[in-house]
Amino acid sequence: MKIKAIYVLWIRQLKRYLRSRVRIIGSLAQPVLFLVALGFGFGPIFQKAGGGNYLDFIAPGIIAMAILFTSVFTGIEMIWDRQFGFLKETLVAPISRLDIMIGRTLGGATVAVMQGIAVFILSIIFGFRPANIFSIPLAIVFMALIAIIFTAFGTAIASQLEDMQGFQFISNFIIMPLFFLSGALFPLQGLPNTVVMIAKFNPLAYGVDGLRGALINQVHFGLGTDLIVLSVIAVVFLVIGSYSFSKIQL
Amino acid sequence: MVKNNGKKSNGNKNDENKNNGIIINVSNLTRDFNGFRAVDNISFSIKKGEIFGFLGPNGAGKSTTIKMLTTLLLPTKGSIIMNGHSPITQPDKVRKTFGIVFQDPSLDDELTAYENMEFHGILYDVPSNVLKSRIEQLLKMVELWDRKIELVKHFSGGMKRRLEIARGLLHHPLILFLDEPTLGLDPQTRNHIWNYIKELNKKEGITVFFTTHYMDEAERIADRIAIIDHGKIIAQGTSDELKKKTKTSFLEDAFISLTGKDIREEEASTLDMLRMHRRMFKR
Numbered sequence: 001m002k003i004k005a006i007y008v009l010w011i012r013q014l015k016r017y018l019r020s021r022v023r024i025i026g027s028l029a030q031p032v033l034f035l036v037a038l039g040f041g042f043g044p045i046f047q048k049a050g051g052g053n054y055l056d057f058i059a060p061g062i063i064a065m066a067i068l069f070t071s072v073f074t075g076i077e078m079i080w081d082r083q084f085g086f087l088k089e090t091l092v093a094p095i096s097r098l099d100i101m102i103g104r105t106l107g108g109a110t111v112a113v114m115q116g117i118a119v120f121i122l123s124i125i126f127g128f129r130p131a132n133i134f135s136i137p138l139a140i141v142f143m144a145l146i147a148i149i150f151t152a153f154g155t156a157i158a159s160q161l162e163d164m165q166g167f168q169f170i171s172n173f174i175i176m177p178l179f180f181l182s183g184a185l186f187p188l189q190g191l192p193n194t195v196v197m198i199a200k201f202n203p204l205a206y207g208v209d210g211l212r213g214a215l216i217n218q219v220h221f222g223l224g225t226d227l228i229v230l231s232v233i234a235v236v237f238l239v240i241g242s243y244s245f246s247k248i249q250l
Numbered sequence: 251m252v253k254n255n256g257k258k259s260n261g262n263k264n265d266e267n268k269n270n271g272i273i274i275n276v277s278n279l280t281r282d283f284n285g286f287r288a289v290d291n292i293s294f295s296i297k298k299g300e301i302f303g304f305l306g307p308n309g310a311g312k313s314t315t316i317k318m319l320t321t322l323l324l325p326t327k328g329s330i331i332m333n334g335h336s337p338i339t340q341p342d343k344v345r346k347t348f349g350i351v352f353q354d355p356s357l358d359d360e361l362t363a364y365e366n367m368e369f370h371g372i373l374y375d376v377p378s379n380v381l382k383s384r385i386e387q388l389l390k391m392v393e394l395w396d397r398k399i400e401l402v403k404h405f406s407g408g409m410k411r412r413l414e415i416a417r418g419l420l421h422h423p424l425i426l427f428l429d430e431p432t433l434g435l436d437p438q439t440r441n442h443i444w445n446y447i448k449e450l451n452k453k454e455g456i457t458v459f460f461t462t463h464y465m466d467e468a469e470r471i472a473d474r475i476a477i478i479d480h481g482k483i484i485a486q487g488t489s490d491e492l493k494k495k496t497k498t499s500f501l502e503d504a505f506i507s508l509t510g511k512d513i514r515e516e517e518a519s520t521l522d523m524l525r526m527h528r529r530m531f532k533r
Contacts, residue, residue: 085356
């Protein structure tokens with residue numbers, strides 16, 4: 001394993017991200033819209049139903065959403081590297097495919113976590129109050145796990161695709177359902193069994209649950225379960241991502 | 251039986267070749283794409299310090315051959331030995347020995363010229379104490395030192411190509427692969443680039459493997475030329491040898507006499523059309 005090579009791949013992703021201000025602001029707009037529209041819109045009803053403060057409830061879900069979208073996208077961004085040719089530069093370099101995969105994933109995941117923290121700060125401005133400031137580091141651990149899982153997932157998909165045409169399909173048939181069936185917007189308690197079952201197989205549900213546990217002390221699966229499940233899935237997705245990445249031929 | 255004999259004699263050749271300074275030895279190389287044979291049983295060898303031109307019409311199998319030599323594509327059959335290692339079984343060892351300038355740009359547009367160089371240097375493990383001075387020297391050579399902090403997306407096609415050449419040389423490769431390095435460039439830039447490359451070849455003794463479909467380039471630059479068509483090498487030798495063989499006085503005539511046709515695009519056969527479609531789908 002070449003740490004320097006992983007580092008340089010990581011820093012490249014950060015540089016690219018920090019240079020595209022339009023992208024940063026653009027990808028913050030959607031989470032903020034969800035937070036404001038839903039948070040304030042459904043707030044009174046949620047309160048009346050005895051759910052407590054809805055903004056506090058969905059803020060962790062919206063942070064997870066921002067991380068989900070950013071990390072899948074940075075993973076899939078590899079298609080652009082393929083089309084613009086930069087992928088070839090890394091593939092002919094004397095470093096292993098695994099190192100390339102690790103560097104890319106860490107880079108994409110770091111970008112996604114930064115995006116998640118930005119949404120977290122914005123949500124505080126809009127009135128979100130975390131229950132415990134000292135568990136913010138734990139929240140960041142959950143953000144990192146979500147980011148790693150879905151960056152690796154995006155890379156695995158990108159290894160199979162040759163252009164961005166399939167992206168819309170993936171967005172509508174995988175990413176949106178993952179988000180809506182994760183409990184990010186509503187509590188999983190008391191839902192039809194089918195929905196709860198689906199959520200049990202949704203990695204994002206554990207991420208949302210973990211974030212909510214860390215930030216507002218509300219858990220469905222339990223923090224320990226969340227951590228273990230997410231860590232296992234992260235390893236599995238990294239392996240799948242590395243495998244499909246290693247199969248790329250140009 | 252015939253195959254066995256072929257392999258044996260190749261094996262012997264390999265041993266001799268080490269002494270003769272052969273740096274690339276390709277034998278019986280074949281690549282199929284879904285039943286279509288892009289490269290068909292080609293064999294050739296290149297001496298250390300030689301400039302070798304791979305000449306052929308569009309879709310003849312030039313890029314496919316380069317991809318196999320540079321570890322990007324696995325051959326269906328055949329063997330390659332580069333500087334004593336096989337790109338198929340020891341890709342990492344082979345990757346250190348060559349630099350490559352691809353047909354289409356492979357730079358990161360969102361990084362500066364300097365950052366693209368730095369990225370490459372670190373990936374190739376160029377010692378950090380020489381990296382800076384080498385980048386400076388190479389960027390000065392391709393006359394891009396003044397623009398080192400500009401993002402590559404603002405560069406013209408010629409500038410990008412020059413930057414790629416500089417980058418391909420950063421890790422001091424033994425072999426430089428150039429896949430149609432001057433395609434789409436104006437004559438001034440073409441001339442400029444070839445002058446660098448010839449000088450490098452003379453000064454540093456770098457082996458150069460380039461593909462082109464420009465006859466004049468092959469004739470002017472290459473020490474030896476292989477002509478490839480429909481995936482097969484139909485002739486190889488110096489420009490003079492090829493002319494003598496075909497009793498022509500220009501390489502262009504020799505090329506036509508060997509391939510039968512002049513410009514491939516103008517009378518594309520169904521096979522060429524198929525290739526084109528395949529390429530388009532590949533994208």
